[in-house]
Amino acid sequence: MSAEGQMSSTEQSPPPRPKVIKTNQQQVVLYVVLTLILSLATVWGGRAMLRNSETLTFAVGDANSDEARFANKLATVLRNDASRFRIKIVNNPDNAKALVQFDRKQADLAILRTDGKVPSRARALAILEHDLVLLLGPGNKKVKSLAELKKKKVAVRAENDSSLAFVRSILDVPDTPEAAARVQMAPQGATLDKLLAPASGYAAVIAIVHASKAVRDKAYEQVAKRGGFTLNAIDEAKALARKIPGISEETLTAGTLSASPEIPDDDLDTIGLEWLLVAQSKMSGSTGGELARIIYENKSELGLDSGFATRIEPASTDKDAFVMAQQGAADYINDDTKSFMDKYSDMMYLGAGALSVIGSIFAAIYAKITRIAPEKASELSTAILDVGERVEHAHSLDELECLADELEAILRTAVVGLRDGTISTDGLDTFKLGYEFVRDEIGMRRENLKRHAGDAQRNAGDAERRAGDAEKRAGDADKAAREAAAHDDTNVVVVKTAQSA
Structure with a gap:
């Protein structure tokens, strides 16, 4: 290749085009990553907002009561569980006042x-404790039925006066001063031994105790070793459970x-009786279900040292x-194994919505602003026509081959661009027409140069032959001259010799 051809090719070849597809792909990847990050951030932010958005008021009695201490334990568990709930504990003089506050919608839990x-x-979230009714007779004396106690002196051993009203209701004691005097609360501090002693005058002692405390209380075993009482069955248990709402049938196992x-x-x-953790009926199912889950999964941490709960x-x-x-607690109880969709459906819906909105925004930004549009095929026609204009000025096959290589490079660029999207099909027919025209022009120019090169070669051969003939003729002339000169020299010698003679 000639220096002129190399220079022409270097100066006229189109500059390398930027890789549009690579840039666009990088933008797409960037927007996809940003969409995912922002969607996750939205879900996390929404979850955090929801998790910290609900405070539940818990109405309880005295600060030293079992209910108040359980409320404090529940508040601690919710904090440790990183729950979205927070408990606000409101103390009252007693639990009855707390229920009044709950009934007035001034508390969410009680x-x-x-x-x-x-x-x-009130709607139940969980059963916290059972209270057992223990019918105790002094010594070996058995109480055959509750009915025989109606006109006898009975001591009620319990923590509050509400239990006294309950015992009077199950004994069907009339509301008279005389009857009330027979069924009394046990004196403060009175031991079981004293209450069951003959001197006390009580025909029976009815104790209402937490089931958890009854199992732990060693006083019963100590009194029993001294033969101090008889534990009697309440044969009317089924009838009482049907007659009086709230009463449950209980079975004390041996020992x-x-x-x-x-x-x-x-x-x-x-x-027996049940202690229930209740919530307002207006509480949402999701709130109730999550509270129930936390309570059931942390039962060991919610129990009090006294045995309650x-x-x-x-x-x-x-x-x-x-x-x-x-409702939420019932749904959780009836279907304890929640599926992934059940647990995280709210977050998935939020994530899907955020993904759709954020993705649409980035798609619009890419399509309208940042996307690098592919070059039209018709724009490459200009480079082809530039090559065509230089074809007629090519005076050698080397120069022409450089132009042909340049044309093929443009075609290769177009094919690759159409494949990867950097070049659009707009004006493709124009590109084809221009390419074919310049290609044919190069072909014709090549034939023309080859033809002229053949004629010049033939003319050079003829000139060389003519030069040979001329050289041959010159040689013949020189030879003739030499021969003539030799003949003249011979004649001179002959003449000289004759003269000498």
């Missing part, structure tokens, strides 16, 4: 025992109160339950 007045808006001697010595029927149970989901279960 604890009630099923023998009291149950607010109509519940004392292992040695074994009391009772066989399973024994009695009655050490055996938390799911609320009854029966339609005829004394206190209906909160």
